[in-house]
Amino acid sequence: MMDLHKDAGAATEILRTMWTIRRFEEAVDDMFARGLMHGTMHLSIGQEAVPAGACHALAEGDYITSTHRGHGHCIARGARLDAMMAELLAKETGYCRGRGGSMHIADVATGNLGANGIVAGGVPIAAGAGLAIRLRGQDRVAVSFFGDGAVNEGAWHEGVNLAAIWDLPVVFVCENNQYGMSMSVGKAAKVERLAERAAAYGIPGSTVDGNDPQAVYDAVAEAVHRARAGLGPSLVEALTYRWKGHSKSDKNLYRTREEIEGWRERDPITRFERAVAGTLTDSEIAGCREQARDRVRAAIRTAHAAPDAEAATLTDAVYARSE
Amino acid sequence: MTAVTEAATATRTLTYAEAVREALAQAMTADERVFLLGEDIGTYGGAFGVTGDLVHSFGAERVRDTPISELGIVGAAVGAALAGMRPVVEIQFSDFTAQAMDQIANQAAKIHFMLGGAANVPLVLRAPGGSGTGAAAQHSQSLEAWFAHVPGLKVVMPSTPADAKALLLAAIDDPNPVVVLEHKLLYKERGPVPEAGTRARLGETAVRRTGEDLTIVATGVMVSRALEAADQLAGQGIQASVLDPRTLSPLDDGTIVNSVVTTGRALLVQEAPKTAGFMAEVAARIGESRAFGHLRAPIGRLCGLDVPIPYAPQLERAAVPQVADIVREAGELVRRW
Known part of the structure; x- marks a missing residue:
């Protein structure tokens, strides 16, 4: 396994990815608070190590399915920031031409089969992508990202079971951020670790520090290796924490300030910067931060300048209509 | 067609x-x-x-x-x-x-x-x-x-x-x-x-039978029942057209409207329960169309009852339209109006 801390190229990429996710979501949070952005959104600030570490283990052609809290997965997989930002700003140039918004961004070019507004909706879809890989004789894998809330959905059970019985090349990555909206994971599941559920499907399960990109990368890379070797799916639970509220309606009534502060002290980005200090110079580390800021600023500029999605083309993508 | x-x-x-x-x-x-x-x-x-x-x-x-x-x-x-x-x-x-x-x-x-x-x-x-x-x-x-x-x-x-x-x-x-x-x-x-792999176009209503007195629109198993009913109606001197939408969405309502313009009467037959059923949509399309001015009778709907399908055969039959029901409703629609 690669030591991300010692490899300057990998360390730079991981750090730049995490900063890009952080800066992108901070910008979105800010625009939203100032009334410049419409709708709703779900931020993953504090969880950046999971997509950064997991996607580092993937190759071109691999698929992912994502969630309503999906900006990080999208960015880590290499999506275009300007098209993402344009989507959030309801522009014609957005990934979904303003039809989807934050919860439905997909990027077919990078194998991102889409965020999903339905909890666990992407889990059986990832199993199906794995089935297609098998039937087409390809050397790909499908990674399904989902939160702790998803594991109690029937769709999760059915998707994981199908992947397991058919030994499909799928990696199930549980981004356990401790809450399904306001319901804590401890109240929602009887097992100590959600990864224990893997035993019920006869597949490997592991729990790792989701605020450490190296730990996430190691576990996902091993699962990807297994999947490519035809040995079937795995479940990786990454323990992390959502710093921000569930969405704009969240008043944080279900958790304490101390709890949030405790997790902020374990900021995955700060920790990783410390860990790579021997590999990257201070200015290289600062460079990652600045590049992320500049890319996000450029994306906002480009998106703002783009034309709004127009009602005149609303039914362009409608195929079932009476003439 | x-x-x-x-x-x-x-x-x-x-x-x-x-x-x-x-x-x-x-x-x-x-x-x-x-x-x-x-x-x-x-x-x-x-x-x-x-x-x-x-x-x-x-x-x-x-x-x-x-x-x-x-x-x-x-x-x-x-x-x-x-x-x-x-x-x-x-x-x-x-x-x-x-x-x-x-x-x-x-x-x-x-x-x-x-x-x-x-x-x-x-x-x-x-x-x-x-x-x-x-x-x-x-x-x-x-x-x-x-x-x-x-x-x-x-x-x-x-x-x-x-x-x-x-x-x-x-x-x-x-x-x-x-x-x-x-x-x-x-x-x-x-x-x-x-034998060949001939395709039907999705969104094309089939005209199964042509008659001048009324248009029966039916789906699924009701199509064959409507055709059987139409044969019996012919014996009573009533000529029915029988239309089968085949594709419900997208719906070829044009063919249905054209037929109703000619006949002036529509009986819509489905197995599903009546309330908020598909034939309510067909009725609305007819009502919204140029056929409205040609209607000589209120649009009739013959549907399944608004009940879950029961087990006992006599109850099950009573829950959905049968050939005799179509003959009766169609005959009434033509004779009364």
Whole structure:
């Protein structure tokens, strides 16, 4: 396994990815608070190590399915920031031409089969992508990202079971951020670790520090290796924490300030910067931060300048209509 | 009107189930991306024997038995479709689509639009519906209105063996999700079916019979009942047109409107319960159209009762329209107005 801390190229990429996710979501949070952005959104600030570490283990052609809290997965997989930002700003140039918004961004070019507004909706879809890989004789894998809330959905059970019985090349990555909206994971599941559920499907399960990109990368890379070797799916639970509220309606009534502060002290980005200090110079580390800021600023500029999605083309993508 | 009957190819007599099976075999032979997914469709041959021995010709990878897991099955089909395959799902009874509704209504139907057209879900979902087998309330429903109400689903109801094949082939060709609602009582019905892989266009109403006195619009098993009723009505001197929409969404309402303009009377017949049923949509389309001014009678609807389908055969028959009901309602509509 690669030591991300010692490899300057990998360390730079991981750090730049995490900063890009952080800066992108901070910008979105800010625009939203100032009334410049419409709708709703779900931020993953504090969880950046999971997509950064997991996607580092993937190759071109691999698929992912994502969630309503999906900006990080999208960015880590290499999506275009300007098209993402344009989507959030309801522009014609957005990934979904303003039809989807934050919860439905997909990027077919990078194998991102889409965020999903339905909890666990992407889990059986990832199993199906794995089935297609098998039937087409390809050397790909499908990674399904989902939160702790998803594991109690029937769709999760059915998707994981199908992947397991058919030994499909799928990696199930549980981004356990401790809450399904306001319901804590401890109240929602009887097992100590959600990864224990893997035993019920006869597949490997592991729990790792989701605020450490190296730990996430190691576990996902091993699962990807297994999947490519035809040995079937795995479940990786990454323990992390959502710093921000569930969405704009969240008043944080279900958790304490101390709890949030405790997790902020374990900021995955700060920790990783410390860990790579021997590999990257201070200015290289600062460079990652600045590049992320500049890319996000450029994306906002480009998106703002783009034309709004127009009602005149609303039914362009409608195929079932009476003439 | 049907593309099928124009085919200049040899036809044989097949059952509706055999016609479906032949369409599946031809589609799988022509395109290696097409594969089947469903409960007991392999060695067992399908709960209604539709897939039969296909597993012997195409293997267990492409005629794939699944656990009893409808949400997983449809979800896997959505994912496989997004990743370049053309899955054809069999849901054993259409009632069980309730188990899979998130993947049908929230995923398959929405993805193309929600992504601004960036991806397609070429998925076919076949499911038998309808009553008449003594299977009671959870195995006998006619749920077409559920699907027709969801933007992003095409909905097909074949009523003859030839259409079972031609519409299914068109559904498999389609780049977007199509729900094909077959009828259990029709599986053993026989009729001429072209050997060639002739396609019917989705969104084309078939005119099964032409008469000047009234237009009967019927779907599924009600089409053959309406035709039988029309024969009896002819004996009473009443000439009925019988129209079969075949595709509920998108609906070819133009053909229906043209017929009602000519006859001035419409009787709409469905097996499903009346309230908020598909024929309410047909009635509204007629009412909104130029046919309104030609109506000589109120639009009539003959539907299933607003009850769950019961078990006892005499109750089950009473719950849905029979030939005699159609003859009576049609006769009244013509004689009274």
